[in-house]
Amino acid sequence: MGTCGSCSSNGIPKGCKNNGACGTGSCNTKLSVFDWLSGINPPTSKIHNQYIEVRFKNDRKDFYIVNPDHPLTIGDIVAVEASGGHDIGIVSLTGELVKIQMKKKKVKLEELNKVYRKASQKDIDVWTNYRDKENNVMLEARKIARRLNLEMKICDVEYQGDGSKVTLYYTAEGRIDFRQLIKDYAVAFRTKIDMRQIGYRQESAKVGGIGSCGRELCCSTWLTDFRSVNTAAARYQQLSINPQKLAGQCGKLKCCLNFELDTYVDALVDFPSSQTILETEKGRAFCIKVDVFRHQMWFTYANNSISWYPIDVDELKKLIALNAKGIPTKPLDELKEKNNLKVDLIEENNLNRFEKKHRSTNKKRNKNTKPQQPKNPKKIESKQNSKSRRIKKD
Incomplete structure (x- = not known):
């Protein structure tokens, strides 16, 4: 396994100027780890820690006990204890951060295997x-x-x-x-x-590929734990339940549906319930859509569900308070007129915004262009005579 010597710091240890803390040993290695505690010395008298993390074939990792008298650095190839023999792996993490990872993954110390030695050239071959x-x-x-x-x-x-x-x-x-x-x-x-x-998620992590976002799959680059993903995550984010769009290469729901789920859940705390029913002067209106980004909720009448009306959340809370007192609100048409008073400078809601711009520019160009002068009739006659002469000669 080569090292990125072009960006090494002082030659030893090699790495991308992180003093061996980048956890790769070579650039663009899958599931690399950055040791953010590499510059912190432990409070004990022992300089080197007795636990390390070893990586096997880029996606399988395990923890091992190492002799403090034989310190190891990130990127070293080591021979470790295995069933019926020994295995070869690459050190991916050392120092105090290993203890934090072991505590996070609930690793039992009595079940850890030992590191035999640094791998010799024969072992590597x-x-x-x-x-x-x-x-x-x-x-x-x-x-x-x-x-x-x-x-x-x-x-x-x-x-x-x-x-x-x-x-x-x-x-x-x-x-x-x-x-x-x-x-x-x-x-x-x-x-x-x-x-x-x-599982199929682990299979896609091993095979790799390009996602619909145009980047490499998260499971094959940096994602190590596979949390369960259900359709509730899509509903919170107001996504249509379309299996073809929500499924990844593994055939399951995309892991990225969980990435922004907490943000949407926090934002929806300020929203009234989607089951809210408004009592208006024209009849009952129920919620049909929630727009998290614009902080709006869309309502429609029960007897006329064709027309939808957006209402700001702050104004909606006032309307709900009026209904709680038994007072019906104004029709949704009048509420919509108030909302339309806001000026849309970029004309985001106008479907014909591009056509209007092209028409206006063409009119301006026609006004600015000078009228073409009529061609000289004498020149036209001379050209016609020259053409007729050529035809006679032929």
Whole structure:
């Protein structure tokens, strides 16, 4: 794994001038971590912490115990304890921030494995050799599963650092019978087989891609935890429940629906309930739309739902107070006339704003342009005579 030596600070440790705290080891690494506590020394006598975070194949991370006498920095390739052998990973986080992450993820100290040593060149060569085989193994595993008519999809393959085990990640709707499949995999790959089922969100995180926003998928770049997303998030944001627009590449609701949900919930606290019914002089009116950005609620009559009328939230609260006293409000038509007194300078609500501008500019151009002078009739006659002479010669 190369380092970004062009932006290193003093050569050691290498990194983008963050003294090894950027957590990448090379630029544009997926799920990188910035250690914002890298410059803070612990209050204890020990300089180095005894816990580190190690990254495997960019999307799997785990915590390990390290000997304080052998300090490690971010970006170091290490050999760690694994089932039936050792694994190779890259140090992604060190220092006091590791304890905060362990507390956040509720990691038990007695279940942590150890770091053996820094990876030697031989360890790195074996590790890279097995990583180069992963794509071919994934294709072969898909062929075997298809030959057995199993309703599953192999999404990713990961070899252990020493090659003693291979983990196959798959997605499936129901349960899969692995009895014959594991036998065929063991014969084909000649190593220990580990099958792990993942969800469709985890699959899209491993595969990656471009979202509808034009950027890389959040799950494949920086998003590590997948919170549940439901249609209530779309309703709070006044979005139409359209599965084709709300679904991501994984086929589930987009994770970004949760990003601004808290902001919308806080803004809707000042709004009256969408079930509000106004008693007007023309009859009952109910809410049909909520505009969070303009701080308005749209109402329509129960007997005439074609016409919609916007009302500001502050004015709506006054109308609700009048209804609470038993006083009917004025018709929505008159309330709409008051709201229309506001000048729309940019003509945002005018559908024909572009046509008017073009017409006005054309009129101005016609006024400013000078009238064309009539052509000289003598020149026209001379041109016609020259043309006739040419025709006679021919």
